[in-house]
Amino acid sequence: MSDALVLYTNPMSRGRIARWMLEEVGASYTTEIVDYGEAMQGAAFRAINPMAKVPALKHGDTVITEGAAICAYLADAFPQAGLAPEPGSRERGTYYRWMFFAAGPIEAAVTHRALGYVPPQEKSRMVGYGSYERMLDTLEGALGAGPYLLGERFSAADVLVGAQVGWGVQFGTIETRPAFEAYAARCMSRPAAIRAKEMDDALLPPLA
Known part of the structure; x- marks a missing residue:
């Protein structure tokens, strides 16, 4: 499975939180800017997020939406960054x-x-x-x-x-x-x- 990270975002959105988190963990990622309107409402992006909103993060075949979920996921996926306490603690x-x-x-x-x-x-x-x-x-x-x-x-x-x-x-x-x-x-x-x-x-x- 590919480990490629792709951030779907817009600079005037909560996608800024996801980008900040990606920078904190130091992961390599690519960015897809999704414009409001036709692009965000279109079938191609809704295949990523049926809610037709950003941010969305694709990690290989896994898609994560919602700012809190993206932050939590990245903290666990890149434990070397030290951004989440030990599970069960x-x-x-x-x-x-x-x-x-x-x-x-x-x-x-x-x-x-x-x-x-x-x-x-x-x-x-x-x-x-x-x-x-x-x-x-x-x-x-x-x-x-x-x-x-x-x-x-x-x-x-x-x-x-x-x-x-x-x-x-x-x-x-x-x-x-x-x-x-x-x-x-x-x-x-x-x-x-x-x-x-x-x-x-x-x-x-x-x-x-």
Whole structure:
């Protein structure tokens, strides 16, 4: 089976998270830029991801979609990068906790807020994040011990959460708090994050 890695992405998408993770693990990969519209909705790309969205990662015959899944997969596929704790360890439990917190409560709460939806207080338990404010307080508490989600150790969970916090603070979808700004700055200053950003920025369409 081929071990070739192919990243399907767009520079104006969550594909930036997948590229950052690829740069962190140091894997060789090729990039397929999928334009929004006909290319993303077309049969060729939907054979890769029927959801017609990026990112998607193809590793040989295996296709991985969803940012959290891509980060977790790459951390396990390239253990030499040291971006995931040992399976079965207590640290692994903490790692899973915040990886899935990012994919669930953070993503949902931020999206709902951006769309102007606020769950009624009496129905807050119907949404996984309870309330936007509770999600933020919980996230801030997780970052309190720092500098990363696993303490001194940077992991794939920090790629996912760091990207979400960084973008959220930048674009106003996550409330600005000193803990969030400091955490995002630490994550985004990593060489792999800088390389990935430069690659994607170079692919952006020119300003009118």
